[in-house]
Amino acid sequence: MNSPHPTPLKVAVLGCGVVGSQVVRLLTTQSEDLAARVGAPLELAGVAVRRPDAPRDVDLPAGLVTTDAEALVRRDDVDLVVEVIGGIEPARSLILAALESGASVVSANKALIAEDGATLFAAADAAGRDLFYEAAVAGAIPILRPLRESLAGDRVTRVLGITNGTTNFVLDRMDSQGSGFAEALEEAQRLGYAEADPTADVEGFDAAAKAAILASLAFHTRVTANDVHREGISEVTASDVASAREMGAVVKLLSICELVEGPDGPAVSARVHPAMIPLSHPLASVREAYNAVFVESEAAGRLMFYGPGAGGPPTASAVLGDLVSAARNRVSQVRGAAETTYADLPVLPMGRTQTRYHIQLDVDDKAGVLASVAQAFAEHDVSLQTVRQEGRGDDAQLVVVSHRASDADLSATVETLSAMAWVREVSSVMRVEGDTEGALS
Amino acid sequence: MNSPHPTPLKVAVLGCGVVGSQVVRLLTTQSEDLAARVGAPLELAGVAVRRPDAPRDVDLPAGLVTTDAEALVRRDDVDLVVEVIGGIEPARSLILAALESGASVVSANKALIAEDGATLFAAADAAGRDLFYEAAVAGAIPILRPLRESLAGDRVTRVLGITNGTTNFVLDRMDSQGSGFAEALEEAQRLGYAEADPTADVEGFDAAAKAAILASLAFHTRVTANDVHREGISEVTASDVASAREMGAVVKLLSICELVEGPDGPAVSARVHPAMIPLSHPLASVREAYNAVFVESEAAGRLMFYGPGAGGPPTASAVLGDLVSAARNRVSQVRGAAETTYADLPVLPMGRTQTRYHIQLDVDDKAGVLASVAQAFAEHDVSLQTVRQEGRGDDAQLVVVSHRASDADLSATVETLSAMAWVREVSSVMRVEGDTEGALS
Incomplete structure (x- = not known):
């Protein structure tokens, strides 16, 4: 039967702060658009909060508010869980419980995903459910x-x-x-x-x-x-x-x-x-x-x-985008694209990372200083892009920009420079990134 | 059975110009990554070209080249069709034939989608297949x-x-x-x-x-x-x-x-x-x-x-992104998000569209000119944001920026101005868009 009123999907929201309250607001005010885009209405099943009486930017229907987040995510009728509590616990346990109970999850929790995404992705795989988190990076920007x-x-x-x-x-x-x-x-x-x-x-x-x-x-x-x-x-x-x-x-x-x-x-x-x-x-x-x-x-x-x-509405926009995708997948009984870690590449330690440096030195203004500074770079196999010297009475300022070299070599160079007798101060050290197109030359 | 070597998905490419040759190149050079991301290898089934002997940026395996695009898209073993021919025909017929034969389609064809997307989307719906076209707008930019x-x-x-x-x-x-x-x-x-x-x-x-x-x-x-x-x-x-x-x-x-x-x-x-x-x-x-x-x-x-x-490799990147999505959907035997036109809003004619205008006039430099120019705007219900007058001997230049008004009223104002005796020339008329933040005041 081609039902004009498909069964609504039930959404539990965990947390009702700056982001959560905007998620609840959008779920309510955009409900017709959301239903058309998902292929089924989204219905708020409950909102878990720590303090039910705290002031909020949105009116929460009294019957939907609970302090028992765990019971909410484990409810049989909950299809989708939005986690906007933040932090590691209880967010992690609640997401795991939600997946285990068969719900798909949308989270904005960068700290948790970055620390222990592996556990969460494995749980999503095991449950055959989506775990989306667009809002965790760069708020509303789809990245x-x-x-x-x-x-x-x-x-x-x-x-x-x-x-x-x-x-x-x-x-x-x-x-x-x-x-x-x-x-x-x-x-x-x-x-x-x-x-x-x-x-x-x-x-x-x-x-x-x-x-x-x-x-x-x-x-x-x-x-x-x-x-x-x-x-x-x-x-x-x-x-x-x-x-x-x-x-x-x-x-x-x-x-x-x-x-x-x-x-x-x-x-x-x-x-x-x-x-x-x-x-x-x-x-x-x-x-x-x-x-x-x-x-x-x-x-x-x-x-x-x-x-x-950042901000409530932009972050909520990203959460809702994920929620529509996850809900659509529930309607078609499929999963969306999940994380893949097949490449499994090693992570290079910082010392081996290639960067460029911009270094500013206060030095004695006398013959041979430039040569010995250049020598310090050469000793550590760091080649220079530019050196600029400005005399100022008996001292001078040197501004050096290096070519790409390993961070370890660059750091060692800076140490050597700092210890040199005619270097009064290494006044600024900063890495240089992005194409330079001559701007830093 | 959890097969370590799932059945490859077969890809037909229609057109092998600037974009098509890059699509073929990426399919070959990235084949391992693509297989890992799709969950099955992508295999080139054939490339349809008009001139088999034309010079190209990519080596085409001789056995895969054909001039019979129609036969290629109708082959039973073709799962995915990439259309990078451009233009209305034969692209439209080939896409319809591909969908009819059960293939999913990725197209970069903006002219066709913009002119007759409705026919294509209906065919994709009827076939239960994907029709993606990210490359049709803004090349590599995911929009x-x-x-x-x-x-x-x-x-x-x-x-x-x-x-x-x-x-x-x-x-x-x-x-x-x-x-x-x-x-x-x-x-x-x-x-x-x-x-x-x-x-x-x-x-x-x-x-x-x-x-x-x-x-x-x-x-x-x-x-x-x-x-x-x-x-x-x-x-x-x-x-x-x-x-x-x-x-x-x-x-x-x-x-x-x-x-x-x-x-x-x-x-x-x-x-x-x-x-x-x-x-x-x-x-x-x-x-x-x-x-x-x-x-x-x-x-x-x-x-x-x-x-x-634009450009071969960027456009091919967008095509391949769509191809991976469509292929993944073939593996899971689902369709991705399709077009929705549920809102079905009317399209406003240009005359009713609200815009702002920047108008430059050469006028006689005498008393009353400014007042009568302002009067011409007022007659047509267009309010002014700024008027700047610069005298230059016996003539003057007026630069007028309007507030938002209907394009019809703005055009009518320009006509009235052009007909005024002391207006020597309406030297520039251009719409103003974007937030102005004082920049145009």
Whole structure:
């Protein structure tokens, strides 16, 4: 029978904060469109919250609110579970319980996916259900689905992402207003772009989780947050940002995932650190708290995906997109494309990763200094792209940009330089990423 | 039985030009990755060409080449057909034959999808097979899948696309070098960015086909190329481009799709024309022959997708992405998300579409001119955002930017102005799109 009113699919939402309340709102206000796109109505089965009486942006039907998330996800009639609690536990146990009970799951939980995706994906495989998490990286920007599906016939070689809005806001303010890190962070906190405890953002933990997820999908290899080399932006100074400007570049906190040639064949490199990128690079113009992910692949070339990386409605949009896909799959009784880790490439340690460095030195202004600085680089097999010297009385400033070399060699060079008698101070050290097209020469 | 060597899926490729030869190359060089991602090997069943002996970028195994495309798509063992011939016929008949014979189809054919998608989608529905065409719009940039799937839980309100690389190259050259249209076009032809007969690109036919496809997906409504108002760039002058610059804007050929309030409720507006957009708009920085599609939606906000819009390898990347999806669906014996036109909104005629205008007039420099010009706008119910007057001896130049008004009222205003005694010439008329953020004030 071709029923005009197919059986509704029941949706349980875990968590009703900034994102959860928008998910509930969209489920209600878009219900007709959603039904047309899924092929069956989506019906809210329940919303699990910790504090039923907390103020929210959405009216929750009283009968649907529960504090017993576990019982909700285990209900026989629940087809789809949206997890927007965040953190490792109880989110992980609840997702596992949901899959075990036969529900498909949509999650926005980057920390959990990056730390223990393997357990969750295995559970989804065992249950034959979907586990989607587009909202975990770059909020509303569709990036995981394009990596998983649109680029499935191509070979991704590099992903460079501005995946943390807070740090991009801070660095953008430092760039546009010349302010220091502390001042810019304070402004971000005042405007609601940074948490009272900004550690997860500022020290790069959030961006590292996203790098792990991006690298896993791009290279069909399991990469966890622990595999990602991580440096935050708290040591970036106003002078670093000014130096970048002088060189036609801007400082961004980047999530960098690369397919590289390792000692034993292809390998993956995944890292998060502040870096100078030339103003001509499309990522350089990503301002304020916006996110963008730049993808390089063999056939497609250079792609960029840009949009709001956080916030209730944008994140809820990504969650709902996944929910429609998962629901459609329930209607056709199939699973969507799942994670593959068949490539199983080794993750290269940071020391072996190839990067370029921008180094600024205060040195004595006398004959032979330039030669001995150049010698220090040569000793460590690092070749130089440019050296610029500016005398200022009895001292001089040297700005050196290296060619690509291993991070270990570059670090060793910096150590050697720091110990040299006529080097007064290594005043700035920063990696250089993106095509340079002469901008940093 | 869990077979380690599942049955290969057989792929027929129709056409072996710039795109087809890259598709064949990727199928061969990426075969292991493709097999892992699909869950079964993809095997080239045959390549249909018109001239078997033409020189190509790829070595075709002699036994696989045929001039009988019809027989190839009707072969029982062909599971997937890639159509990269282009044009309406024989592409349409071949796609219909392929679907009828039970194959899934991947096409890069924007003209055909925009003109007669309805027939093709109905055939795909009847056959229960996939018909994917990501490569038809903006080459390698994943934009159709994000519209169809990632944003399925959101409400798209506007799509602004730079979807034609040739015209973007020409306009970019006019902007950066101050050259005229003819000169810039000649350069584009010399560099291979424009065809010897550039009509399809320059007069906006190509961009209109893409606008129809984007509007159909964004608004779940059937929009054909004939529904799209179309103006090309051949009348854009160096002086228009210079005027735009003066106002902090740049001229782009845009594919514009909007969800608007029509006389009888929601409606769709779809149009292609040159327009000024402020330099602060993300589309303004799309240079050379690059494409980008800017999407506004209620929850996700402002997203942009950027990348190469044409060329063999990028287009082949998009084709292969679709091919992997269609192949995976064959393995699981399901269909992917298909087109929906449930919203079935009316398409608003251009006259009713709301836009803004930038108008430049040479007028007599005497008292009362400004008042009577302002009066002409008021007569047609068009309110003004700014008027700037510059005296130059006995004549003056007036630059007027209107607020949003219907295109019919704006056109009527321009006619009235042209007929006024003290108006020596209406020297430039161009629509203004994108958020202005003061750039055009």
